[in-house]
């Protein structure tokens with residue numbers, strides 16, 4: 475008997491009492507099917523035992539509109555345990571897909587990422603989040619008997635920053651021969667508007683997440699977190715990850731947060747604090763725009779560098795923080811609109827942090843979408859509300875070709891339909907990626923801790939894996955992880971929701 479079976483068997487003994495004694499005395503089962511049955515019984519007993527864990531008392535989960543909503547509450551260890559337990563199967567599945575992508579694109583083995591997590595990231599993670607990450611491991615193990623440890627979970631939490639920021643920086647340091655072509659990702663189309671731009675004069679914020687469909691189909695968690703310290707948070711997210719990570723969230727002090735990444739960003743500081751920790755901490759503890767910015771600067775490591783779009787519903791002010799590693803720029807206003815589609819615009823940030831990005835190429839995904847945001851937001855000045863934002867997130871106007879065609883240049887991205895791919899992100903022709911879900915909220919909804927969210931392409935269209943893989947065998951390696959991503963309905967979620975409305 476190996477250790478995990480021995481441990482589980484001990485739990486089984488406690489649960490089943492006398493009924494299990496005959497088995498313990500009889501040694502290992504004689505046949506494979508008896509063994510399977512025993513393993514299943516032990517797993518069920520383990521799950522039942524864990525379900526009575528007092529740390530789970532305040533937590534809950536339900537599913538709606540293609541999303542999984544979890545309520546997590548308590549001290550950091552409890553929040554982590556609840557997260558790991560309630561989303562155990564989804565974490566195992568998400569970890570498999572994400573780690574396969576990380577090792578495939580970087581040509582590094584998983585041990586490399588575990589080591590980076592252990593030696594470089596872990597020592598700089600705040601004690602509170604170390605406890606939460608350890609709690610995730612405990613909850614996950616209690617639920618599924620997983621063998622993943624905290625190094626695995628930390629490396630997994632850094633999936634947006636280790637492969638595409640740290641590894642290219644490291645390859646350059648090492649002057650690595652034949653290094654793979656790694657580019658920082660271009661995730662998302664988003665805007666935040668206020669004052670004369672919106673229907674009610676208050677803030678409206680919207681965001682769609684661009685990523686590969688392999689990860690995107692799994693980016694379907696709504697986290698309602700009531701932490702022991704800091705503000706309550708409502709955000710979308712990925713199973714097993716403590717930050718929203720595509721970054722759409724609100725807190726109970728009125729802060730509204732989203733972002734789009736900076737295309738062709740280069741740079742990494744190995745002595746900095748992981749972005750996923752800074753972003754989570756800033757949403758949890760900042761009560762205004764200045765507070766948020768301060769926490770994002772604290773230990774800036776350059777990972778997952780973004781144009782942060784922020785709003786404070788208490789003042790009606792919005793802001794854009796273009797946060798490079800060597801340079802940054804801040805814009806803020808109480809009457810305006812700030813949009814993002816993966817382009818940096820400050821000349822200094824462009825020069826020192828994204829030197830290869832060409833802001834004048836009208837045919838690139840980032841710039842074509844920038845032009846579309848300009849058009850669409852101007853056309854709708856004074857009319858912008860959440861209902862309109864939902865439509866904008868599903869927009870298919872290609873400004874480069876001046877026609878309607880869902881592709882890599884449209885606000886609702888469908889790169890799987892484009893023979894061009896996205897060179898700036900090293901996405902090959904017909905890359906299975908694009909807009910994978912959308913979210914929106916406004917100042918009134920934020921006051922009541924509500925958001926709307928739609929799983930799948932924000933236009934409502936479906937991605938079907940089987941015909942795609944048949945037409946594009948070059949992506950066959952994704953087959954074990956790539957599933958259908960069907961468009962769901964726009965669905966409202968609010969803090970404290972415990973079941974379907």
Ligand SMILES: [Zn+2]
Pocket residue numbers: 868869870880886887888931932933934935
């Ligand atoms: Zn679409």
